[in-house]
Amino acid sequence: MPTCSLLAIGNELLNGEIRDLNLHTLSQRLTRLGFHVGPAVITRDIPESIVSSLTFLLAGAPDVLICSGGLGPTEDDLTLQALTRYLGRDLVPSAEARLLVEAQYDQLMKAGYLEHRGPEAARDKMACLPEGSRPLPNPVGTAPGVCLQAQDTVIYVLPGVPAELDAIFATSIVPELRQRYALGFWAQGALRVFVDDEAEVALPLTTVSARHPDVYLKSLAQPFPAAGREGLRIIASINASTIMLARQKVNDALADLGLALDAAGLRFAYEEDVPVQ
Numbered sequence: 001m002p003t004c005s006l007l008a009i010g011n012e013l014l015n016g017e018i019r020d021l022n023l024h025t026l027s028q029r030l031t032r033l034g035f036h037v038g039p040a041v042i043t044r045d046i047p048e049s050i051v052s053s054l055t056f057l058l059a060g061a062p063d064v065l066i067c068s069g070g071l072g073p074t075e076d077d078l079t080l081q082a083l084t085r086y087l088g089r090d091l092v093p094s095a096e097a098r099l100l101v102e103a104q105y106d107q108l109m110k111a112g113y114l115e116h117r118g119p120e121a122a123r124d125k126m127a128c129l130p131e132g133s134r135p136l137p138n139p140v141g142t143a144p145g146v147c148l149q150a151q152d153t154v155i156y157v158l159p160g161v162p163a164e165l166d167a168i169f170a171t172s173i174v175p176e177l178r179q180r181y182a183l184g185f186w187a188q189g190a191l192r193v194f195v196d197d198e199a200e201v202a203l204p205l206t207t208v209s210a211r212h213p214d215v216y217l218k219s220l221a222q223p224f225p226a227a228g229r230e231g232l233r234i235i236a237s238i239n240a241s242t243i244m245l246a247r248q249k250v251n252d253a254l255a256d257l258g259l260a261l262d263a264a265g266l267r268f269a270y271e272e273d274v275p276v277q
Contacts (some may be wrong), residue, residue, distance in 0.1 A: 003035065003060075058153060071159045072159065084130045102117075187237065204263075217235070
């Protein structure tokens with residue numbers, strides 16, 4: 001299974017001004033694509049902090065590293081400067097990136113979102129990329145994403161605005177990942193156990209997990225007294241070579257868990273499985 005690490009960059013994330021959505025979105029989508037995700041780091045818009053985080057994450061030699069934030073036109077958008085420092089490369093003007101920036105300004109002006117282009121210096125900044133990298137079209141914003149190779153790791157750098165990140169990830173990155181890696185099929189199912197205390201399901205869950213080691217079985221804790229009223233949700237998920245195999249393994253694990261819960265005298269109800277390729 002290919003691996004992916006994540007890096008979110010922005011003072012506003014650590015100051016609590018903005019709730020990070022990108023790590024959640026990327027973790028969920030990458031897991032469903034067939035990646036083993038982790039670790040994930042949030043760091044400040046300080047070159048030294050970004051370099052330190054890159055050093056930590058790339059020491060694990062992930063197949064893919066996705067960074068979010070710090071690609072914009074302002075002076076505190078320093079991700080690419082820090083990345084080039086880490087890699088020992090230079091930031092250089094990219095004709096392809098410049099075309100993407102100008103084309104996006106054309107679209108935004110045509111749609112009436114902007115009356116004129118941004119300052120020349122700002123557009124120059126967004127069109128400078130690390131040596132050896134290539135730009136990724138941004139269908140929503142002005143700053144293109146970036147892709148480059150660092151030893152055995154493919155690095156993607158995306159804007160921090162969730163809508164821009166989502167668009168680039170879906171249109172550019174997912175097709176590349178599917179082409180580059182042998183990705184499987186993901187399926188998930190769940191049941192709800194009506195217990196007041198999560199501890200009551202610990203033994204059945206541990207026992208069944210040992211019998212299905214390739215299936216991820218996890219109870220999702222809730223505050224008292226929600227579990228007794230709404231049911232404590234237990235999920236079962238797996239990535240397998242075919243969608244049929246993934247569904248079968250999830251269903252088998254949940255059926256086995258149901259028998260164990262019934263033997264323990266616990267009331268439960270199955271949820272419909274939700275396969276996602």
